[in-house]
Amino acid sequence: MNDAFFKTAARAPVFAALLPDGAVEQLSGDSEGFLDRRQLVVPGRDDLALIDLRSIATQGLVGPEALAALGQAKAILSWHTRHGFCPNCGAATRPAAAGWRRECSVCKTQHFPRTDPVVIMLALDGERCLLGRQSRWPKGMYSCLAGFVEPGETIEEAVRREIREEAGIACGEVAYLASQPWPFPSSLMIGCFVRATSRDIVVDDVELEDARWFARDDVMAMFENRHPEGITPPAPMAIAHHILRVWADGNL
Numbered sequence: 001m002n003d004a005f006f007k008t009a010a011r012a013p014v015f016a017a018l019l020p021d022g023a024v025e026q027l028s029g030d031s032e033g034f035l036d037r038r039q040l041v042v043p044g045r046d047d048l049a050l051i052d053l054r055s056i057a058t059q060g061l062v063g064p065e066a067l068a069a070l071g072q073a074k075a076i077l078s079w080h081t082r083h084g085f086c087p088n089c090g091a092a093t094r095p096a097a098a099g100w101r102r103e104c105s106v107c108k109t110q111h112f113p114r115t116d117p118v119v120i121m122l123a124l125d126g127e128r129c130l131l132g133r134q135s136r137w138p139k140g141m142y143s144c145l146a147g148f149v150e151p152g153e154t155i156e157e158a159v160r161r162e163i164r165e166e167a168g169i170a171c172g173e174v175a176y177l178a179s180q181p182w183p184f185p186s187s188l189m190i191g192c193f194v195r196a197t198s199r200d201i202v203v204d205d206v207e208l209e210d211a212r213w214f215a216r217d218d219v220m221a222m223f224e225n226r227h228p229e230g231i232t233p234p235a236p237m238a239i240a241h242h243i244l245r246v247w248a249d250g251n252l
């Protein structure tokens, strides 16, 4: 599967299917943490390689068009697996509209795939930026803070609330940069910059292992793999990498 395939197939239907758990055998590894490190096989099918989507992305195993299609497939299939019953009346639902909808067999309510908005942002204090890390992330990696947008909240309010909750920093003006679908399982990452109006960090140690201010030189050292503490930036497949890069390069 490659980008040429997706370009030529662009006008034709593209199908995706889930392998049932029973068809797959686990040889080793675990799925805890950032990457799914299970070694999985389909008995009798040596021609199939089973690789998790994050690994496909981080290793650059397919081009951007194929990756986008795989992300779409992952998001929609995981929605189907979790929406077999109607939240309105509890009866079974069935797929409709080529998988883009589910319908309740009893109350006839139509259900549509959900997308969960997540803000991901870089707080800036002049020539410094705020990065944090979660304990489950790859060792040494620091990244932008992030969190789900809550009901009734604007993007700007979510950005300010998350920074305040996770790092104790007050923030003002918010600017949008770009977004990225993140099908784990169904998020849309909304990338922003935000101007910090306070400086003293208070880390929420339930959410984060650490949060710190980094000077632009520190961030350049991270990108060039020469940070004295071995600190690394988020992977290029993640929008956090590009938010940080735009600021580090002075292209804000």
Ligand SMILES: [Zn+2]
Pocket (backbone or CB within 6 Å): 086, 087, 088, 089, 090, 091, 104, 105, 106, 107, 108, 109
């Ligand atoms: Zn129903």
